[in-house]
Amino acid sequence: SMRLMEGKRGLIMGLANDKSIAWGIARALADQGAEIALSYQGEQLKKRVAPLAELINATEIVECDVTDEGSLDALFDHLKNAWGKLDFVVHAIGFSDKSQLRGRYVDTTPDNFRMTMDVSVFSFTAVCQRAAALMTDGGSLLTLTYYGAEKVMPHYNVMGVAKAALEASVRYLAEDLGKDGIRVNAISAGTIKTLAASGIGDFRYILKWNELNSPLRRTVTQEEVGKSALYLLSDLGSAVTGEIHHVDAGYHTVGMKAVDAPDI
Ligand code: NAD
DSSP states (O other): OOOTTTTOEEEEEOOOSTTSHHHHHHHHHHHTTOEEEEEESSGGGHHHHHHHHHHTTOOEEEEOOTTOHHHHHHHHHHHHHHHSOOSEEEEOOOOOOGGGSSSOGGGOOHHHHHHHHIIIIIHHHHHHHHHHTTOBTBEEEEEEEOGGGTSOOTTTHHHHHHHHHHHHHHHHHHHHHHTTTEEEEEEEEOOOOOTTGGGSTTHHHHHHHHHHHSTTSSOOOHHHHHHHHHHHHSGGGTTOOSOEEEESTTGGGOSSOOTTOTTO
């Protein structure tokens, strides 16, 4: 039987190492026959990305810093020349200075606020602008968000504010691009130990808290985010757009833990 991503070509942005959520998604898509292009930030990441690219037979590997418009233009020009069209894009990128991912949100600094919004919010819109032009047979765009957009989580601070804006932008982009058959969604992933997550204060405690308090009584893996991404990026998700899909072992549904829990 035909694999879900056979004949589809797409870009995955935000691969830093084999712990990246982008890597879980890349493997799930490659397993189903997708042809994948990878973009990475800065030349020093190339030595980590190149061997991973080989494992999934990624054909195009392009450096791109999303804060640089010229760099984004060059990435999409490259894909236009190589492939002519695109079927999907995964945006697994976020950044804030780690000095601001601890303590109080009220102390956030103007420069870091703007930088965080630029890298973690506007970059997805900038990617959609360029990708949509290449999605001549329709397409699917996906970004990654976190529950700190919806509720106050310790230390998430300015990144929570940015994720709230990112989630709102998913809805506006879905409306704008829907008439061209282009879907736009986000996965709200549970906490996973990655390079970016390690910058968040008390991250080990937050992981443990999620493990003890989620309905499934565990955290989630990159592979599980990959499987849900496959649904949203393939024909399985053909009627789904503007959605923030939680892949978090159910954590977002819990208001309070029952008193008979064994660990209280
Ligand atoms: P990661 O560190 O593996 O990936 C983050 C990526 O962002 C890196 O590849 C980095 O190079 C890239 N990046 C940062 N600034 C960039 C720039 N200016 N230009 C291009 N790329 C840039 O960590 P991750 O946890 O896999 O993060 C991927 C996404 O998942 C992020 O949006 C993150 O907020 C989100 N997310 C993570 C978790 C978690 O617990 N790890 C939970 C929910 C959502």
